[in-house]
Amino acid sequence: MAPRKKIGDLLVDAGLLTPEQLATALQEQRETNMRLGEFLIKRNYLTEQQLIEVLEFQLGIPHIQLYRQKIDPKVINMIPQRLAVQHQVLPVRLESNKLILAMADPLDYFAIDELRMSTGLRIEPHIAARDELQRAIKRYYGLQESVDQISQILQNREQEDAKLPAEEDDSPVVKTVNQLIIQAVQIGASDIHIDPQEDSLRIRYRVDGMMRTERTLPPHMQSVIVARIKIMANMNVAERRLPQDGRVEMDIDFRKVDIRISTLPTIHGEKIVMRVLDLDNTLEELEKLGLSEHNLPLFLKGIRNPHGVVLITGPTGSGKTTTLYSALSRLNEENVNIVTVEDPVEYKLQGINQVQVNMTTGLTFARGLRAILRQDPNVVMVGEIRDVETAEIAVRSAMTGHLVLSTLHTNSAVNAITRLIDMGVEPFLVSSSLSCIVAQRLVRRVCPYCMTDHQPSDDERRLLGEYGFRELAMKKGAGCGECGRTGFKGRLAIHEIVDVDDALRSMILQKRSDSDYRAHAVKQGFIPLLVDGLGKAAAGHTTLSEIFRVTSLT
Numbered sequence: 001m002a003p004r005k006k007i008g009d010l011l012v013d014a015g016l017l018t019p020e021q022l023a024t025a026l027q028e029q030r031e032t033n034m035r036l037g038e039f040l041i042k043r044n045y046l047t048e049q050q051l052i053e054v055l056e057f058q059l060g061i062p063h064i065q066l067y068r069q070k071i072d073p074k075v076i077n078m079i080p081q082r083l084a085v086q087h088q089v090l091p092v093r094l095e096s097n098k099l100i101l102a103m104a105d106p107l108d109y110f111a112i113d114e115l116r117m118s119t120g121l122r123i124e125p126h127i128a129a130r131d132e133l134q135r136a137i138k139r140y141y142g143l144q145e146s147v148d149q150i151s152q153i154l155q156n157r158e159q160e161d162a163k164l165p166a167e168e169d170d171s172p173v174v175k176t177v178n179q180l181i182i183q184a185v186q187i188g189a190s191d192i193h194i195d196p197q198e199d200s201l202r203i204r205y206r207v208d209g210m211m212r213t214e215r216t217l218p219p220h221m222q223s224v225i226v227a228r229i230k231i232m233a234n235m236n237v238a239e240r241r242l243p244q245d246g247r248v249e250m251d252i253d254f255r256k257v258d259i260r261i262s263t264l265p266t267i268h269g270e271k272i273v274m275r276v277l278d279l280d281n282t283l284e285e286l287e288k289l290g291l292s293e294h295n296l297p298l299f300l301k302g303i304r305n306p307h308g309v310v311l312i313t314g315p316t317g318s319g320k321t322t323t324l325y326s327a328l329s330r331l332n333e334e335n336v337n338i339v340t341v342e343d344p345v346e347y348k349l350q351g352i353n354q355v356q357v358n359m360t361t362g363l364t365f366a367r368g369l370r371a372i373l374r375q376d377p378n379v380v381m382v383g384e385i386r387d388v389e390t391a392e393i394a395v396r397s398a399m400t401g402h403l404v405l406s407t408l409h410t411n412s413a414v415n416a417i418t419r420l421i422d423m424g425v426e427p428f429l430v431s432s433s434l435s436c437i438v439a440q441r442l443v444r445r446v447c448p449y450c451m452t453d454h455q456p457s458d459d460e461r462r463l464l465g466e467y468g469f470r471e472l473a474m475k476k477g478a479g480c481g482e483c484g485r486t487g488f489k490g491r492l493a494i495h496e497i498v499d500v501d502d503a504l505r506s507m508i509l510q511k512r513s514d515s516d517y518r519a520h521a522v523k524q525g526f527i528p529l530l531v532d533g534l535g536k537a538a539a540g541h542t543t544l545s546e547i548f549r550v551t552s553l554t
Helices: 007-013 019-032 036-042 048-058 081-087 109-119 130-156 172-186 219-232 295-304 320-331 365-372 388-399 415-423 427-433 458-466 502-509 514-523 529-538 544-550
Strands: 089-095 098-103 122-127 189-196 201-207 210-217 244-252 255-266 269-278 308-313 338-342 353-356 379-382 403-408 434-446 451-453 475-477 488-499
Touching: 007 019, 007 036, 007 048, 019 036, 036 048, 048 122, 081 089, 081 109, 081 130, 089 130, 098 109, 098 130, 109 122, 130 172, 130 210, 172 189, 172 201, 172 219, 172 244, 172 255, 172 269, 189 219, 201 219, 210 219, 219 244, 219 255, 219 269, 295 308, 295 320, 295 434, 295 488, 308 320, 308 388, 308 415, 320 338, 320 379, 320 403, 320 434, 338 365, 353 365, 365 379, 365 388, 379 388, 388 403, 388 415, 388 427, 403 415, 415 427, 415 434, 415 514, 427 434, 427 502, 434 475, 434 529, 434 544, 458 529, 488 529, 488 544, 502 514, 529 544
Parallel strands: 098 122, 308 403, 308 434, 338 353, 338 379, 379 403
Antiparallel strands: 089 098, 189 201, 189 269, 201 210, 244 255, 255 269, 434 488, 451 475
């Protein structure tokens, strides 16, 4: 264990506090009943990162990042929840007769002694960020209680067909599923993955586009958790051999949340993915979507056309729908009739007529689009062009005086032209209807709470210089409790926009190649995704590694 030296003396030795500041802080701290480290951070005498570094380097107390840890529930049970909350500690792992303990204050020797006597083990303290530790305690102990109850009930079942309550609000199964969803909403996860493995049930969240394992549960809990989720979404609980889809709306922390649920039979059981959509999230204005000074006027020009097709392209999860809704919000005026056909309706917009696709009743995109055109629309939004029938109706609608907005799954903006023709739409229809094509990707934004200057390497300078970026203000995230120690928080979009002019229309009629379309667009000032991304990295909004994660140099 580290020598028993007081934290105030350590901070003075490290030059972070003067003896006078320490004396003043100690006097004020006695009146607040807070621990000295917590008090100093709260009063801005120093940052939590500085405190961690002092303890790590001066005393050799290791720093532990809890979001990276896979913690065994058996280890959690070694320390009662009461003591974990009281002393702000979390057991991490057991090594022989030594318990690795994450602590907000690893110099709290009273807590260490009490936990040593409580567990009968030697305690090795590690320092963890206080807010990260508090979230972990709430996550592990809050969920573990319900998990233990479920395990106990399952073990005590005398008959194979005995049912575990999956509908009562106070049932441990209901509590477990609710806690998984609540936590996902609190940390801003877009998806919850429940993956059955041979020896465990893995819970993963997608946060800012990246998957991370939240925790693992015993494999025998799979059936009851799947059953509960199916009941919530009005699915057939007995059907385990076929995929199913459903949805449910919940109120979480006074916010409405829409959850789309999909099941998929796998060799180890049914995998469930829950797409979490916060309905109370306000839509971003177009100017806040990250469109550059070059791209924003092009996009505004496209959506202000009285007729024509504006396509937003990109892979699943690239923010196409958000851009589409932001454009609709800009166009939404009293003298404009806007009608949409979507699957599903993700945001409810005041003053816009939104139609939900319903395959059961036969209301497809194509059928809904035909009906919309008889509703005297000025602007039509089709959630996605999935087949030739929808594509043809969309382009013909644009030729008859409507502005049509839609999305398409392609890898680049110019690739959308070829995709429409390959789907079976005649080149003359494509050339006369297309107005503007946007391709976009999402990259993680550097965390504003732990942002620091980044000195680019020679290779990075050379690469950015080749594309004309020489004034660099690059940033990186050091990692903090706000961003889960990742250095990134939130996302921004990078774009490329093709403005379809007369010369490009002639090329489309001749069914030229993607490379020809792209070469012409570049002559007209087209900025590719990569270059737009490099500009945002050079300006410090994101990092080069993020740009290369979603684009390529070719």
